[in-house]
Amino acid sequence: MLLKNFQNHINDNLSFLKGSRLLIAISGGIDSVVLVHLCHQLNLNVALAHCNFNLRGKESDGDEDFVIQLANSIDIEAFTESFDTQGYANEHKISVQMAAREMRYFWFDELAQQLQFDYILTAHHADDNLETFLINFSRGTGLDGLTGIPEINNKFVRPLLPFSREQIVDYAKDNQLEWRVDSSNASTKYLRNKLRHEVIPILKEINPSLLQSYQSTINNLSDATDIVEDHLEQFFQEAVVSIEESKMTFKISEFKKQNNPRAYLFETFKDYGFTEWNDALNLLDAQSGKYILSNTHRLIKHQDHLLLSKIVPGELIEIVVSDTSQEIETPFGMMCFSEVDEISDNSTTSIYVDRALLKFPLLIRQWKVGDVFFPFGMKGRKKVSKYFKDEKLSLLDKESTLLLCSENNIVWIVNRRADNRFRVTEATQEILKIELK
Structure with a gap:
């Protein structure tokens, strides 16, 4: 019965899978084994991908061996990858479950790109969908979190989503399929398992048509x-x-x-x-x-x-300019220095200075509290913070503004205002043009 319904579902809603090159994510558990069997029965072009997360010792290795044997028995290709899940979780300061998820999906995506698989199939089903709904509901969410797992999400497709765990188990038993049992699935220390083993059975007892009611919702x-x-x-x-x-x-x-x-x-x-x-x-x-x-x-x-x-982790920007014969790369473009005979344009992206007044090496840095400069065209000095306020710069604009300095003196608030002390005068013998491209 499941095979016929699955075939109809593919024909009616997921016909693009026929003729496509498909990669099935398989754990070795009953859901993914049934998905492999159904796809094989429909002669879909599939290969298997299995992640060994090395979290259950010999049991994890046994899952990997099982997947390889299953692939050999039906003459399809299988890919396996071993992960240091605990190490990744510790390094990135995330839970083991989140670490496994990140590594799993990254590898599936990488495999699909390298070997040109069109879609990646996962074995999520209707009960998984209900569990996800309840998890999101219990944690607080919006409409998106209550609409369940998407059947199609870019390259990921979940063709078993309309079918219940009960239908999958019945199919596996009727066809005498073998599968692996993950011992960690019995533990109720994880929220999903607690819902699966303790909460949802009570809800199904109250409403035997719970999955159908949920689908309507x-x-x-x-x-x-x-x-x-x-x-x-x-x-x-x-x-x-x-x-x-x-x-x-x-x-x-x-x-x-x-x-x-x-x-x-x-x-x-x-x-x-x-x-x-x-x-x-x-x-x-x-x-x-x-x-x-x-x-x-x-x-x-x-x-x-x-x-x-x-939010970008704070990084101190300090770029030394030893001479003006080079182009200097900054986070906001390339700073270029060139000797010119005259001032030919006026723009915020370039300034003209008296080269003799510069003391090398120059320094490109971020602004800091207490910085002052002498704005071009003015005689007096001004705090950079006051200049920012007058210019109505946002916090982000301030953070992305660089200063070009000679010793402790500001030469240029880059792309904004030059300092009057380094201006070109009639006594200037060598004009230096500085611009940010």
Whole structure:
């Protein structure tokens, strides 16, 4: 019965798999073994990929041997990879489960690219989908987290998603299939296993048609999500000012126009790790320069806008310029030095200085509190921080601004303002043009 339903599902909804080169992610457990058997019965062009995470000693090695034997028995190709999962988890300070997930999907993707597999199949089924729904629900989520596992996600396809664990087990027993049992699946110390063994059986006892009811709910939520996404697309067109490599800029006024600004903040920034949505809401009326942080991003209030930027680990920029015969690479472009006979243009990306006034080596660095300079065209000095404030620079703009210095004196606030002390005068004998390309 499952084979016929699976064939119909492929024909009706996933026909692109027929004739494609497919890689099946197989653990050796009952779900992935049944997926391999079903695909083999339909003569789909498949190969197997197995990860040995080395977390269960001989049991892990036994899983790998089983997958190789299964592939040999039905004459298909199998790829295996051994991982130091615990070491990776310790190095990246993440859980073992997250480490295994990251390494697994990275390897599958790499394998597919190198050997030109069109799609990667995983054996997620309806019960997995329900478990994921409950996990997301218990942790707090939005509509996206309640619509379950996507059947198609780029190269990853989950053709067993409409079918229950019960159907899969019945098929395996009816066809006398062999599979491996992961002893860790019996432990309820993991949330998914606790839901699987303790919570979902009670829910199924209360409602024997739980999976069908859940699928109905998923369909309704997916329809609601489509409506929300259509509206959000229109909102983004109005709210987004610019999308640059280093930041995205949003109009605060567009959030304030909405009946529920907090909801729009959630939908706009939920994928960037933020969780404190009342803090995000308060940011709309905060002073310029205030910000909130996630583990990966920063959301900054700057005048009438919100600026979203990725957090880059702090790195001190100090670039020494020993002479002017070289081009110097900076994080924001190539700084070039050239001797010229006259001043030919005026732009923020280049300055002209009296070369004799420079004391080498020069230093390219970030600004720091206490820096002062003499703005070109003025006699007096000015704090760099005051100059930034007058220019209404955002926190991100300040952080991405470099200074070119001669000894302890600022020659140029790069791409913004030259220092008057190094200007070209009638007494200048050698003009040096400095520009950032």
